[in-house]
Amino acid sequence: MGATIFPDLDTPQLIEMIKTGAVGVIRTDTLYGVVTSATNKESVERVYQVKNRSADKPVLVLIADQSQLFDPIPDELTDALADLWPGPNSVAIPSPSAPDWLRHSDLTVAYRIPDDARLQRFLAATGPLIAPSANPEGLTPAKSIGEAQGYFGDTVDFYVDGGIVMNETPSHIYSFVSETGDLEQVR
Numbered sequence: 131m132g133a134t135i136f137p138d139l140d141t142p143q144l145i146e147m148i149k150t151g152a153v154g155v156i157r158t159d160t161l162y163g164v165v166t167s168a169t170n171k172e173s174v175e176r177v178y179q180v181k182n183r184s185a186d187k188p189v190l191v192l193i194a195d196q197s198q199l200f201d202p203i204p205d206e207l208t209d210a211l212a213d214l215w216p217g218p219n220s221v222a223i224p225s226p227s228a229p230d231w232l233r234h235s236d237l238t239v240a241y242r243i244p245d246d247a248r249l250q251r252f253l254a255a256t257g258p259l260i261a262p263s264a265n266p267e268g269l270t271p272a273k274s275i276g277e278a279q280g281y282f283g284d285t286v287d288f289y290v291d292g293g294i295v296m297n298e299t300p301s302h303i304y305s306f307v308s309e310t311g312d313l314e315q316v317r
Contacts (some may be wrong), residue, residue, distance in 0.1 A: 131213075183262065
């Protein structure tokens with residue numbers, strides 16, 4: 131049995147699949163990403179295998195809103211995050227309560243609130259999702275479901291067709307500098 135193809139994010143079966151550990155490809159507000167529940171260690175490990183990604187390279191976590199953060203944000207970041215979220219900005223912030231398979235070596239997690247209302251509703255229903263770009267390590271990110279299928283075939287459980295990505299710019303990445311309380315753009 132092959133991977134299921136969904137026409138959009140509004141299918142209840144898709145939400146249930148993710149809640150039970152499925153791995154798939156969806157279009158985020160920037161690029162296509164390989165997604166799964168951030169709270170399911172086995173499915174996160176499966177994403178690393180599917181992408182042939184180094185286990186020491188952390189992934190970003192898509193959230194619907196700040197209520198899905200594993201830890202409260204530092205007070206000094208409140209204003210800065212209001213300017214960056216929602217939007218194509220991933221921010222690595224202290225998150226010592228996050229599962230260890232999500233944390234960087236400095237106990238941070240890179241979070242992003244996408245600027246897409248449908249995707250936010252989907253994330254509210256599924257919970258936080260990891261979402262590294264839809265490509266095997268070292269290759270160009272998929273710009274369509276067809277390209278993603280060429281990369282992953284039936285090694286993932288589902289695909290959601292979000293059309294062709296015209297702007298291939300990945301999200302900007304910011305890191306919280308605890309010594310100064312500032313955000314520093316990394317990429």
